[in-house]
Every structure is written in C-alpha cells, then in structure tokens.
Amino acid sequence: MKIVLPPALSALVERLMQTGRYADEGEVVRAALRALEHQEFDEPLNLESAILSGVHSQHILYDASVLDRVRLNAAI
Known part of the structure; x- marks a missing residue:
C-alpha cells in the first residue's frame, strides 16, 4: 500500500517521529x-x-x- 500525504501531514508525521515515540512512518499511521x-x-x-x-x-x-x-461542563 502506498500513501501520499499533503505537505502539512507529512510534516506532522515527521514531527511525531522526532518525539521518539514512533520509530517510523508506519507506526504513526497505525496509531492514527x-x-x-x-x-x-x-x-x-x-x-x-x-x-x-x-x-x-x-x-x-x-x-x-x-x-x-451543563454549560460549564460543555465549555471544558
């Protein structure tokens, strides 16, 4: 499977990987x-x-x- 992301989402994937929480793009996509x-x-x-x-x-x-x-809880 090949997935093409727009630049903003590609940048998000890169930022998420830089946190160290995800080893690669596949892990980010699986979590999403x-x-x-x-x-x-x-x-x-x-x-x-x-x-x-x-x-x-x-x-x-x-x-x-x-x-x-209700209004107070809805604002949270």
Missing part, C-alpha cells in the same frame, strides 16, 4: 488509524449508552442551576 477506529466505532456506542442511561433514569426537573452546570 487506531484512533480513527476508536472515534468511528467506539465513541458512538458510548454516546448511545449514555443517552439510553439518561432516558431510563428518574426524571429530574431542570432549573437554571442544572443548565449552568
């Missing part, structure tokens, strides 16, 4: 693909689980303090 796999397949399942948990939990009335907490 593992992260993409997690983002595409695992995170949506976690989100779905959290939503279902909320749907099945006891109803709580929302007031300004709850909305303030």
Whole structure:
C-alpha cells in the first residue's frame, strides 16, 4: 500500500517521529488509524449508552442551576 500525504501531514508525521515515540512512518499511521477506529466505532456506542442511561433514569426537573452546570461542563 502506498500513501501520499499533503505537505502539512507529512510534516506532522515527521514531527511525531522526532518525539521518539514512533520509530517510523508506519507506526504513526497505525496509531492514527487506531484512533480513527476508536472515534468511528467506539465513541458512538458510548454516546448511545449514555443517552439510553439518561432516558431510563428518574426524571429530574431542570432549573437554571442544572443548565449552568451543563454549560460549564460543555465549555471544558
């Protein structure tokens, strides 16, 4: 398999290798693909689980303090 990257991504691969964490370009690509796999397949399942948990939990009335907490946590 041959992968051609634009200059900005090639530079990123080089910078990542210079950290010493990756031995070669292949390791960088493998790590990136593992992260993409997690983002595409695992995170949506976690989100779905959290939503279902909320749907099945006891109803709580929302007031300004709850909305303030949500806004604060969303800003993190």
